[in-house]
Amino acid sequence: MAEEVRTTLAGGSTEVARREDLREYLPAIEPERQVSDWGRSERIEGLIDRTIVDFLYHLWFRCEIEGIENVPGDGGALIVSNHSGALPPDAMMIVKAIKEEHPHPRPVHLTVEHFFKGYPGFSALLPKVGGVAAHPANVQRLLYDEQQLVLVFPEGRKGTEKLYKDRYRLRRFGRGGFVEAAMRGHAPIIPVAVVGAEESMPAFAQLKPLQRLTGLIYFPITPTWPHFGLLGMVGYLPAKFKIRFLPPVRTDDLGDEPWEDKALVQTIAHDVRATIQEELLDMVGKRRSVWFG
Amino acid sequence: MSPKVSKRVLITGLSTYWGGRLAQALERDPEIETVIGVDRRPPKVELQRTEWVEVADSHSLIRRIVQGAQIDTVVDTRLVVDSVVTSARRAHENNVMGTLNVLAACSGADSCVRKFVFKSSAHFYGAEQDDPAYFTEEMRRPHPPRTSLERDIVEAESAVQEFRDKHPEITVTVLRFANGLGPNLNTSHMRYLTLPVVPTILGFDPRYQFIHSDDMAGVLEHAVREDLDGIYNAGADGVLALTEVVDLLGKQWVPLLPPWGTGIAAASLRRAGLAIPPEMLQQLRFGRAIDNRKLKATGYRYRYTTRETVLRLREHQRVAPLLGRRSADGYRYEREVEEFLRRSPSVVRRNRAPEPVRNVAPGGRTPPKPSRPRRPAAAPPEYDELEAEEVIALMRSFETDDLEALRRYEAGRAGREPVLRAIDSLLSRARSPA
Numbered sequence: 001m002a003e004e005v006r007t008t009l010a011g012g013s014t015e016v017a018r019r020e021d022l023r024e025y026l027p028a029i030e031p032e033r034q035v036s037d038w039g040r041s042e043r044i045e046g047l048i049d050r051t052i053v054d055f056l057y058h059l060w061f062r063c064e065i066e067g068i069e070n071v072p073g074d075g076g077a078l079i080v081s082n083h084s085g086a087l088p089p090d091a092m093m094i095v096k097a098i099k100e101e102h103p104h105p106r107p108v109h110l111t112v113e114h115f116f117k118g119y120p121g122f123s124a125l126l127p128k129v130g131g132v133a134a135h136p137a138n139v140q141r142l143l144y145d146e147q148q149l150v151l152v153f154p155e156g157r158k159g160t161e162k163l164y165k166d167r168y169r170l171r172r173f174g175r176g177g178f179v180e181a182a183m184r185g186h187a188p189i190i191p192v193a194v195v196g197a198e199e200s201m202p203a204f205a206q207l208k209p210l211q212r213l214t215g216l217i218y219f220p221i222t223p224t225w226p227h228f229g230l231l232g233m234v235g236y237l238p239a240k241f242k243i244r245f246l247p248p249v250r251t252d253d254l255g256d257e258p259w260e261d262k263a264l265v266q267t268i269a270h271d272v273r274a275t276i277q278e279e280l281l282d283m284v285g286k287r288r289s290v291w292f293g
Numbered sequence: 294m295s296p297k298v299s300k301r302v303l304i305t306g307l308s309t310y311w312g313g314r315l316a317q318a319l320e321r322d323p324e325i326e327t328v329i330g331v332d333r334r335p336p337k338v339e340l341q342r343t344e345w346v347e348v349a350d351s352h353s354l355i356r357r358i359v360q361g362a363q364i365d366t367v368v369d370t371r372l373v374v375d376s377v378v379t380s381a382r383r384a385h386e387n388n389v390m391g392t393l394n395v396l397a398a399c400s401g402a403d404s405c406v407r408k409f410v411f412k413s414s415a416h417f418y419g420a421e422q423d424d425p426a427y428f429t430e431e432m433r434r435p436h437p438p439r440t441s442l443e444r445d446i447v448e449a450e451s452a453v454q455e456f457r458d459k460h461p462e463i464t465v466t467v468l469r470f471a472n473g474l475g476p477n478l479n480t481s482h483m484r485y486l487t488l489p490v491v492p493t494i495l496g497f498d499p500r501y502q503f504i505h506s507d508d509m510a511g512v513l514e515h516a517v518r519e520d521l522d523g524i525y526n527a528g529a530d531g532v533l534a535l536t537e538v539v540d541l542l543g544k545q546w547v548p549l550l551p552p553w554g555t556g557i558a559a560a561s562l563r564r565a566g567l568a569i570p571p572e573m574l575q576q577l578r579f580g581r582a583i584d585n586r587k588l589k590a591t592g593y594r595y596r597y598t599t600r601e602t603v604l605r606l607r608e609h610q611r612v613a614p615l616l617g618r619r620s621a622d623g624y625r626y627e628r629e630v631e632e633f634l635r636r637s638p639s640v641v642r643r644n645r646a647p648e649p650v651r652n653v654a655p656g657g658r659t660p661p662k663p664s665r666p667r668r669p670a671a672a673p674p675e676y677d678e679l680e681a682e683e684v685i686a687l688m689r690s691f692e693t694d695d696l697e698a699l700r701r702y703e704a705g706r707a708g709r710e711p712v713l714r715a716i717d718s719l720l721s722r723a724r725s726p727a
């Protein structure tokens with residue numbers, strides 16, 4: 001038969017070529033709905049944003065923003081930040097900063113570990129406020145197909161479980177998965193340096209037995225947790241926050257399928273990490289007080 | 294590859310909801326010459342010209358129907374995707390062994406089948422903690438199947454894949470359907486959403502995607518009409534949170550199931566009359582959505598979004614108590630009536646096949662002429678059912694001209710070697726003394 005060899009049933013043409021054709025087939029947005037297809041709820045997000053987040057952003061952490069113009073007003077972009085604080089407040093503050101300071105405020109999807117989808121409570125709440133499981137396919141769909149802003153913390157839990165003595169020392173940036181995701185999404189990477197989160201909820205020790213008992217990803221000792229109970233979980237210290245958005249790193253000018261070039265992926269991942277580390281040291285060096293900036 | 298136009302369709306699982314709906318849709322189209330359905334139970338919906346053959350999934354019998362009716366398209370809608378409707382053993386028998394049998398019936402060097410459509414389920418993907426938010430067709434399961442039902446579906450699909458590899462000339466379509474919702478469906482999810490108060494797992498609000506039963510029938514029909522080679526996800530646009538679904542239905546959700554030991558709690562609910570199958574329990578925890586864009590790119594337009602599907606269900610749930618216990622028209626298959634309606638010359642057919650004669654003898658062969666009534670072997674309908682030895686045993690009592698007629702018939706049909714030889718020897722013996 002004069003037919004080319006068929007791929008396997010599950011195979012098909014390359015993934016990205018396929019997606020390029022399929023963007024126009026995204027489901028239309030139903031205006032009657034208050035919840036997005038990702039599970040994000042306008043109502044719940046708005047409620048938390050107007051109360052807790054607003055209070056923390058303006059009064060408690062007194063966030064100071066630099067370089068907000070580096071966040072593009074349209075199209076997909078991958079925001080990459082350092083991660084710290086036992087129950088990290090940095091994600092909330094970055095999202096709020098874009099909402100407050102940007103001339104074209106846009107929702108940001110923050111990637112969270114798969115663990116949270118399996119833990120009762122978190123599983124129901126996190127998607128409501130914009131959390132999306134950190135699966136490469138999810139990031140790619142958001143960046144490329146839906147042209148959204150995505151926030152990732154390549155350090156992951158290694159960043160948040162590190163102890164106070166290791167503050168502002170970046171952990172390993174995963175395996176460069178975030179660079180690959182940005183390349184596949186044809187989206188720029190916007191590095192972000194956050195100062196203040198480390199001091200807002202320092203972890204002094206990690207208790208392995210209690211971690212096993214509760215099934216959480218880690219069980220730290222912080223100034224307020226666990227002795228003040230659940231309330232202590234959000235017992236942030238009023239450290240001064242400084243968030244600096246850095247110039248975007250383009251990934252769409254690297255040729256065809258740059259993600260296949262693992263060396264290139266690693267180089268970019270390393271460069272982004274080094275940039276953020278440098279900025280952090282610069283910001284911490286210039287800081288006169290942890291509490292007043 | 295030239296487009297394959299389906300004209301002679303065989304539906305396995307005619308008595309499933311999908312099989313019936315598809316047959317109804319196809320028989321309305323005069324372009325479709327023949328619609329034949331096989332199932333072990335009679336059809337549940339009224340059909341005009343679709344013919345039901347009472348056959349389980351025995352491959353030799355289906356093969357004979359396929360060859361006899363020169364079927365070019367086989368639509369397999371038998372797959373059991375809800376482990377509550379039957380026992381695990383019977384589901385396995387149907388899903389795996391049945392699929393193998395149907396595939397065997399379609400294969401073979403002389404097979405006339407050009408298209409094979411397989412109704413599968415999104416249960417293929419499972420529902421796990423580290424799933425992507427949308428499954429695309431080329432994704433494999435991140436984990437091995439958890440429940441026996443999922444294992445069966447994966448196994449059945451791999452059999453279809455193997456069939457596709459062996460028969461590059463046959464278009465093989467695999468349709469992975471999201472959970473169906475619709476007034477006449479009887480699934481675990483339908484029963485679950487019909488409860489006055491909907492129990493959820495404490496601390497979880499899974500994402501849900503449904504497909505309306507009209508769209509399910511529509512997608513199957515689309516697959517028969519178009520040439521879709523490969524796997525296609527079929528689920529409506531839009532993904533809802535479970536609480537959103539329950540709110541749209543105007544009901545109350547209650548986090549009744551504990552996050553730990555959910556299986557035990559579900560088992561005690563089963564005793565109280567609510568059966569939650571294990572694969573649904575996984576969905577109630579982690580949810581699942583599929584990317585439906587590949588199918589949309591082939592030209593299919595969904596009639597309902599997931600939200601509209603749920604709203605339709607609410608309308609139905611409001612009206613259902615007014616209609617009484619049996620909301621369906623109470624159709625019951627009566628073989629005599631159906632046979633009369635299809636065969637009797639007195640019936641005025643509004644919806645008939647283009648050339649009714651071809652319905653009897655497909656492939657341009659002329660049927661054996663009905664001859665004198667005393668000829669026992671000319672064409673009693675059961676003749677083809679007889680084994681060669683039985684035919685030979687019967688033959689001794691035949692007249693010479695009967696034998697000659699039988700020889701012509703046998704040569705034109707099954708052409709079984711021993712039967713022909715036995716007839717020849719009987720004929721020569723009959724002639725020699727004269």
